[in-house]
Amino acid sequence: MPVDVAGTLAALKSRIESAARAVGRDPCSVALVAVSKVQPDDRIEAALAAGQRIFGENRVQEAVARWRERRHRFPNLELRLIGPLQTNKAKDAVQLFDVIETLDRPKLARALKSAMDETGRRPRLLIQVNTGVEPQKAGIEPAGLDALLTVAREECGLRIDGLMCIPPVDESPALHFALLAKLASERGLTVLSMGMSGDFETAIRYGATHVRVGTALFGERVRPVD
Numbered sequence: 001m002p003v004d005v006a007g008t009l010a011a012l013k014s015r016i017e018s019a020a021r022a023v024g025r026d027p028c029s030v031a032l033v034a035v036s037k038v039q040p041d042d043r044i045e046a047a048l049a050a051g052q053r054i055f056g057e058n059r060v061q062e063a064v065a066r067w068r069e070r071r072h073r074f075p076n077l078e079l080r081l082i083g084p085l086q087t088n089k090a091k092d093a094v095q096l097f098d099v100i101e102t103l104d105r106p107k108l109a110r111a112l113k114s115a116m117d118e119t120g121r122r123p124r125l126l127i128q129v130n131t132g133v134e135p136q137k138a139g140i141e142p143a144g145l146d147a148l149l150t151v152a153r154e155e156c157g158l159r160i161d162g163l164m165c166i167p168p169v170d171e172s173p174a175l176h177f178a179l180l181a182k183l184a185s186e187r188g189l190t191v192l193s194m195g196m197s198g199d200f201e202t203a204i205r206y207g208a209t210h211v212r213v214g215t216a217l218f219g220e221r222v223r224p225v226d
């Protein structure tokens with residue numbers, strides 16, 4: 001079924017704007033990350049044609065295939081990695097992405113540092129926090145955040161811009177957004193990537209600077225994501 005991406009994009013932007021205004025925030029302080037993972041090309045082209053320039057992908061190889069050539073057509077594109085990153089893909093990720101949102105362990109900080117030295121590219125970095133302390137989920141637990149920040153900054157010389165989280169599916173996301181906002185503000189970190197199709201308005205209420213929206217923009221993904 002064809003999806004009216006331009007139409008849903010416009011509707012989504014107005015919901016983001018209203019959610020920001022409702023809490024006295026400047027709508028420009030919230031960026032929409034269009035999550036394009038596993039979406040067909042025609043929907044991505046439609047989003048690009050409608051002016052969308054910030055995209056999120058959760059797998060490095062898939063993102064390289066989709067964006068390596070395409071990115072040359074859009075010099076102001078911003079590609080963000082929002083899925084877990086294996087150290088052996090760090091170099092590919094550094095070469096493609098403008099922002100990596102999922103730094104979550106010292107070993108990866110070291111791999112990113114080497115990849116940056118090797119390639120001369122320096123994508124901006126967020127740390128993913130496992131706010132729900134879920135064993136199966138990526139992200140550093142809140143208790144380990146300061147130690148990871150120290151390794152990233154002092155040992156690796158990396159700059160960390162902010163934090164990202166994915167709340168547990170069966171809990172109220174507001175508690176997790178509030179926790180992430182608190183962890184960030186206590187540490188002077190200004191970027192907060194939180195909120196997805198079902199809860200981005202709540203995330204904006206708690207200070208999200210980036211909301212990551214897939215299905216509410218592009219429609220259902222055409223094949224399941226692992």
Ligand SMILES: *Cc1c(COP(=O)(O)O)cnc(C)c1O
Pocket residue numbers: 035037058082083166195196197198212213214215216
């Ligand atoms: C897939 C994904 C999203 C988008 O989810 P929707 O519910 O489709 O909006 C956001 N963030 C991450 C990390 C994802 O993997």
